[in-house]
Every structure is written in structure tokens, then in C-alpha cells.
Amino acid sequence: MNLTQTEVLEQCAKMCKNTLMETLEISFCEVGKDYLVAKMPVTPRVHQPDGVLHGGAMVALAESVGSAASFIFLNAKDFYIRGIEISANHVKSVKQGYVFAKAEILHQGRTTQLWDIKIKDEEGNLISIVKLTTIALPKTK
Known part of the structure; x- marks a missing residue:
């Protein structure tokens, strides 16, 4: 990663425009040598009917941060990054x-790539x- 932390976070923010990440108000807030952190507000728009955070919203947050981390750390300008398996507890x-x-x-x-993602309050x-x-996946020309 040859970009500064600010540049990486700005690049992640640009990737979120007009996507599920923007709908869920996911934003990227920290990047390190081998990790990326995103945050999401817990509001009624991501609740399940009994008023707690929906598990599907957490999985969307996790896949978003893990996929973005793959893109950033692989310097994947020539690749499409896709999630192929996800498991959440x-x-x-x-x-x-x-x-x-936090994706590590x-x-x-x-x-x-295999990512460990812990979601904390x-x-x-x-x-x-x-x-x-x-x-x-390599991009074809």
C-alpha cells in the first residue's frame, strides 16, 4: 500500500457512492498496515422487527470491509474482488x-484471501x- 491513510479512506469513500454501503451509511474510518475498519450507525433502518441490529446488516458491513480491504491490500486495479463465502456468528x-x-x-x-472480521460496539x-x-478475478480488456 503506497497511499497515505487519508488517501486510502478517500478511495474507499468513493467506492461507496450509490451502493449498498451508502444506503447502510457504512463509512471507512481507519486503515493500518494489515487491517481496515468501517463503521455503521445502528438506527431503526438497520433493525430487525424487535428493535435490535439485523444480522444481515452486520454481514453486509463485514463483506463490505473485507472486500474493500482485499481491493486495497492487493492493489487490485487489474482485478475484480468478489466475496465467495461468508460465515457469521x-x-x-x-x-x-x-x-x-475490523478486517484482518x-x-x-x-x-x-481469507479475512477475520470482528464487529464491536x-x-x-x-x-x-x-x-x-x-x-x-482478473479484469479482461
Whole structure:
């Protein structure tokens, strides 16, 4: 990664325009040498009927941050990044505030990548643990 943290976060923000990430108000807020963090507000628009954060919204957050991390860390200008498998364990519910998803690489192959994504609330409580496998598909000209 040859970009500054600010440049990476700006690039991620541009990728979100007119997408599900924009609809869910997902924003990227931190990047390090081997991780990327995104946050999402917990409001009624991402609740399930009983007023807690919907598991599907958490999975969308996790896939968004993991796929963006693959794109950033693989320098994938010549590749399409796609999620090919995702598994989530939701361990605690949350009703309001923000949740933060931190994607960290477990395996970085040329074709497939395995991400560990932990979703936590504002107090640092673990909300969900997600494993995401992405694939880098070459763009054809």
C-alpha cells in the first residue's frame, strides 16, 4: 500500500457512492498496515422487527470491509474482488450507536484471501465474528 491513510479512506469513500454501503451509511474510518475498519450507525433502518441490529446488516458491513480491504491490500486495479463465502456468528445484540468492523487478513493468496472480521460496539463489546473468503478475478480488456 503506497497511499497515505487519508488517501486510502478517500478511495474507499468513493467506492461507496450509490451502493449498498451508502444506503447502510457504512463509512471507512481507519486503515493500518494489515487491517481496515468501517463503521455503521445502528438506527431503526438497520433493525430487525424487535428493535435490535439485523444480522444481515452486520454481514453486509463485514463483506463490505473485507472486500474493500482485499481491493486495497492487493492493489487490485487489474482485478475484480468478489466475496465467495461468508460465515457469521452473532454473539451479542445492539440497539443503537455505532458498530465497527475490523478486517484482518488470515491468508493472502494470489487468487483467494481469507479475512477475520470482528464487529464491536462503541464500548468494545464483541457483537459478531465473521469469516470472509474473497477471490481476485482478473479484469479482461
